[in-house]
Amino acid sequence: xxxxxxxxxxxxxxxxxxxxxxxxxxxxxxxxxxxxxxxxxxxxxxxxxxxxxxxxxxxxxxxxxxxxxxxxxxxxxxxxxxxxxxxxxxxxxxxxxxxxxxxxxxxxxxxxxxxxxxxxxxxxxxxxxxxxxxxxxxxxxxxxxxxxxxxxxxxxxxxxxxxxxxxxxxxxxxxxxxxxxxxxxxxxxxxxxxxxxxxxxxxxxxxxxxxxxxxxxxxxxxxxxxxxxxxxxxxxxxxxxxxxxxxxxxxxxxxxxxxxxxxxx
Amino acid sequence: xxxxxxxxxxxxxxxxxxxxxxxxxxxxxxxxxxxxxxxxxxxxxxxxxxxxxxxxxxxxxxxxxxxxxxxxxxxxxxxxxxxxxxxxxxxxxxxxxxxxxxxxxxxxxxxxxxxxxxxxxxxxxxxxxxxxxxxxxxxxxxxxxxxxxxxxxxxxxxxxxxxxxxxxxxxxxxxxxxxxxxxxxxxxxxxxxxxxxxxxxxxxxxxxxxxxxxxxxxxxxxxxxxxxxxxxxxxxxxxxxxxxxxxxxxxxxxxxxxxxxxxxxxxxxxxxxxxxxxxxxxxxxxxxxxxxxxxxxxxxxxxxxxxxxxxxxxxxxxxxxxxxxxxxxxxxxxxxxxxxxxxxx
Numbered sequence: 001x002x003x004x005x006x007x008x009x010x011x012x013x014x015x016x017x018x019x020x021x022x023x024x025x026x027x028x029x030x031x032x033x034x035x036x037x038x039x040x041x042x043x044x045x046x047x048x049x050x051x052x053x054x055x056x057x058x059x060x061x062x063x064x065x066x067x068x069x070x071x072x073x074x075x076x077x078x079x080x081x082x083x084x085x086x087x088x089x090x091x092x093x094x095x096x097x098x099x100x101x102x103x104x105x106x107x108x109x110x111x112x113x114x115x116x117x118x119x120x121x122x123x124x125x126x127x128x129x130x131x132x133x134x135x136x137x138x139x140x141x142x143x144x145x146x147x148x149x150x151x152x153x154x155x156x157x158x159x160x161x162x163x164x165x166x167x168x169x170x171x172x173x174x175x176x177x178x179x180x181x182x183x184x185x186x187x188x189x190x191x192x193x194x195x196x197x198x199x200x201x202x203x204x205x206x207x208x209x210x211x212x213x214x215x216x217x218x219x220x221x222x223x224x225x226x227x228x229x230x231x232x233x234x235x236x237x238x239x240x241x242x243x244x245x246x247x248x249x250x251x252x253x254x255x256x257x258x259x260x261x262x263x264x265x
Numbered sequence: 266x267x268x269x270x271x272x273x274x275x276x277x278x279x280x281x282x283x284x285x286x287x288x289x290x291x292x293x294x295x296x297x298x299x300x301x302x303x304x305x306x307x308x309x310x311x312x313x314x315x316x317x318x319x320x321x322x323x324x325x326x327x328x329x330x331x332x333x334x335x336x337x338x339x340x341x342x343x344x345x346x347x348x349x350x351x352x353x354x355x356x357x358x359x360x361x362x363x364x365x366x367x368x369x370x371x372x373x374x375x376x377x378x379x380x381x382x383x384x385x386x387x388x389x390x391x392x393x394x395x396x397x398x399x400x401x402x403x404x405x406x407x408x409x410x411x412x413x414x415x416x417x418x419x420x421x422x423x424x425x426x427x428x429x430x431x432x433x434x435x436x437x438x439x440x441x442x443x444x445x446x447x448x449x450x451x452x453x454x455x456x457x458x459x460x461x462x463x464x465x466x467x468x469x470x471x472x473x474x475x476x477x478x479x480x481x482x483x484x485x486x487x488x489x490x491x492x493x494x495x496x497x498x499x500x501x502x503x504x505x506x507x508x509x510x511x512x513x514x515x516x517x518x519x520x521x522x523x524x525x526x527x528x529x530x531x532x533x534x535x536x537x538x539x540x541x542x543x544x545x546x547x548x549x550x551x552x553x554x555x556x557x558x559x560x561x562x563x564x565x566x567x568x569x570x571x572x573x574x575x576x577x578x579x580x581x582x583x584x585x586x587x588x589x590x591x592x593x594x595x596x597x598x599x600x601x602x603x604x605x606x607x608x609x610x
Contacts, residue, residue, distance in 0.1 A: 051439040053595065065441035074432030093440045 001063070002027050003049075003142045003173050008058035010044050010196075018044045019056075020196045025189075026142060026173040031164060033187035034177040035254065040193040042177040043073055043146055049175065050144045062142060066094050069140035069172075073147050075131030079120035083111060083130060086119055087137060096138040105133045108166070110159055125152040132160055136167055143167050143174045149183065161186060181251050192254055199257045204250050211253040212260065214238050214245030228255055286515055296541075297526050303536040306376035310535070312346045314338035315358030328380065329354065347393055349569030350559060353377065353535075368395030369562040371403045372533050394562045402477065405470040406561040407530040410553040412466050413459055413489070414496050418521055421455045421500025422513040425592070430509055437596065444596040448589055452497055459493045480560035484567050488556035491577045495549040498584030505591040524550040549584075552577040 004025040011017040019041045026032050026049075034042045048056050050070040062068060070076070077086050083106070091098040106112040109129045119127060132148045145164070149157045161183065168174050168188075176187065184190045185204045192200035192207075200207045218234045221227030227236040235246075237256050248256075277284060312333035313322045322331040332352055335342070340363060343355035347365055353373040357363040366374045375398060378390060395402045428434040437447055467485075470476050478485075499520055507513040526532065527541065528550035534542055545551045552573035559565030567574070 047435065052435045053438055065439060068439060070436060070439050072432050072435055076433060076436040078433055079431060090440075093442050095441075 001061075001141075003061050003063065005045065005049055005061070006059040008045070008048060008056060008060070010041075010048060010054060010056045017196050019048075019193075021058075022191075022193065022196070022198050023201075024049070024175070024191050024198075026175045027188075028141070028171050028173045029168055030188035031168050031174040031176060031186070033184040033190040034175060034193060035179070035181065035184045035190055036193035037179070037258075039195075041196040042193055045193065046070075046144050046146045046175060046177050047072070049142075063140075066096075066138070067141040069135035069138060069143040071131040071135035071145045071148055073150070073177075075127045076134060077119040077122075077127050077130045080118065082116050082118055083122070084115040086130065086134060090134050090137050094138045098137055101139070102133075102137060105136060105163070108159065108163055109133050110156070125156050128152050129156060129160060132163055136163060139170065140172060143172045145174070145176045147177050147179065149178065149180065157183075181254060185250050192257060194258055194261055197261075199261055200254065208248055208250050208253045211248045211256050213240060213256065214242040215248045215252045215256065216242050216244055217246050226259055282512055282515055286519065290519070293523070297523065301527055301537040301541040302532050304372050304532065306373050306533065306536055308535050309354055309373055309377050309380075310352045312343060312352035312355040313358065314343050314346075314355065315362070317358035318356075321356055321358050328376065344393065348559075348563045348565055350555060350563075350565065351569075364390040366390050366392045367563075368392040368398055369403060369558050370533065371395070371398060371400065373535065374398060399476075401474040402562060403558065404530075405474050405476045406557040407528075407554045409463060409466050409470065409489075410492060410528075410550050410557055411525060411530060412462055413493060413553075414524060414550055415521055416462055417455065417459055417493060417496030418500045418503065419514065419517040420458075421452070421497050422503035422507065422517050423510050424455060425451055425501055425504035426507050426510055426513045429504070429507075434595065444593045447596055448501075448592055451592075452501065455497060455500070456493060459497070460489075463489050463493070476561060478561050479564035481564075481566065484565075484570065485557065485560045487567075488553060488560070488570070488574065488577065491574070491581045492549055492553040494585050495577065495581035498581065498586070498588040499549075501588035501592055502584060505588065505595060524548045527551070529554050546576070547580075549577060549580045552580070 010019040221234040318336040347367045355365040555573045
């Protein structure tokens with residue numbers, strides 16, 4: 001069963017809709033990354049998919065609430081409960097016998113020594129990891145994670161992605177919002193949002209290959225409106241193509257898509 | 266310094282609720298204290314019974330106002346009228362004349378005794394229910410309500426809004442819990458603490474201040490339960506319209522303060538102008554004060570308290586029902602999101 005949203009529009013008022021006709025598919029065993037800048041609509045999309053009450057138009061395909069694992073951007077951990085009590089609450093709410101799974105997930109997330117620590121006393125990164133563990137606890141069919149690695153150190157980030165990978169390997173459909181493009185490259189497919197609209201969708205390789213025009217490497221850009229720095233040098237987009245084009249990567253494709261949408265830089 | 270002052274003004278301008286409170290509260294307090302906060306009694310509800318009832322009624326002078334005139338009634342009926350709260354002073358005429366004053370209605374009783382000059386000659390007024398006119402005896406039962414009100418309204422509103430502020434309310438909304446389970450779970454601890462507080466304040470009040478408890482425990486329990494439901498409902502209602510704990514506390518204070526001043530807990534309702542009194546009639550504490558003073562001091566049975574009971578149950582149903590409706594809307598995805606049922610496969 002494929003989960004997701006079709007032609008989803010969310011309008012909070014104030015002119016521009018938060019989401020405008022967005023479609024997202026989440027297939028079992030695959031990781032779908034939702035990327036985009038601040039205010040792109042990532043969180044709104046994930047919240048509607050998870051079932052948070054938000055007035056919206058369009059179709060939502062989601063499993064029964066017992067089969068959804070959702071981690072909001074705030075991690076979702078109850079701050080006044082310990083790590084173990086948080087796990088117990090989620091398991092009880094789902095009437096799920098977490099058994100050894102809770103311990104296994106805590107081990108994998110590096111949280112096993114902190115079972116008795118209050119969630120509010122965990123570091124920001126540890127609390128994010130706890131949020132991922134809570135969302136995965138009941139082995140959901142659809143796992144929705146809103147920026148799980150924001151504020152997480154590089155080692156913990158790889159731990160989180162190992163957890164995400166293990167969920168997908170177990171047949172879960174995973175939807176992850178992220179602001180990091182290197183993480184989007186690990187996903188099976190990605191959906192890029194900009195100003196509430198879907199700008200790009202497909203596998204990272206397809207998205208990169210479909211980039212219009214060419215990207216060149218320059219010491220000094222000739223058109224600063226279409227250039228962005230990388231290290232000590234510049235990348236520049238030439239919509240008409242170029243004989244000295246560099247092989248584009250996902251970052252190039254995403255920035256070009258935003259430039260093409262008139263985002264400017 | 267200029268930057269700091271400018272920043273504060275800009276923040277204050279956007280905090281409309283605080284601005285409203287800064288402007289509205291002084292006005293409300295002025296009006297409340299100006300009109301309602303009065304200890305002087307202009308109207309004493311008086312019952313006149315016995316064969317000469319009509320003659321005595323015609324000789325009554327202000328502030329005595331005959332609300333019951335019954336030539337066929339006797340001494341016991343006069344006492345019952347005071348017990349049931351239908352009058353504050355009862356005059357018995359006939360072979361064994363007597364004047365009874367309701368000591369549970371403290372300021373009215375004091376005023377009646379001061380102005381007793383036009384009572385029948387040679388008759389000594391007898392103060393019922395609170396013969397020493399003890400302030401504690403009148404205040405402690407009411408304070409039980411005040412504690413429940415403050416605890417129920419402020420703490421409950423904070424408990425629910427905290428979930429919203431920490432971002433965990435939306436997670437509760439997507440968990441496979443029925444909204445009534447979430448609501449019940451959310452309120453149960455506060456209801457239990459409320460019951461514990463109720464018992465604690467009552468026991469300490471009785472033991473330390475030597476306040477009598479003459480009535481039925483069951484009537485007291487039923488009244489307390491209805492009152493607790495009303496205040497928990499107000500607390501949840503506040504939490505559904507507040508984004509932060511600060512906002513919730515502000516609103517809770519704005520709800521609690523008028524009840525303290527206008528419920529009859531401190532200032533007698535009869536000395537308030539009718540317009541202000543109508544506000545009092547919309548406040549749960551007004552009815553709880555009547556019930557709790559009746560039970561503690563006068564052993565008033567359930568029957569005569571039916572009107573305050575019905576009003577309290579009505580208010581509790583309204584506040585609690587509205588709170589549940591709003592809370593449920595926060596928690597129910599299908600209804601609020603307008604996602605077609607068949608689409609939420």
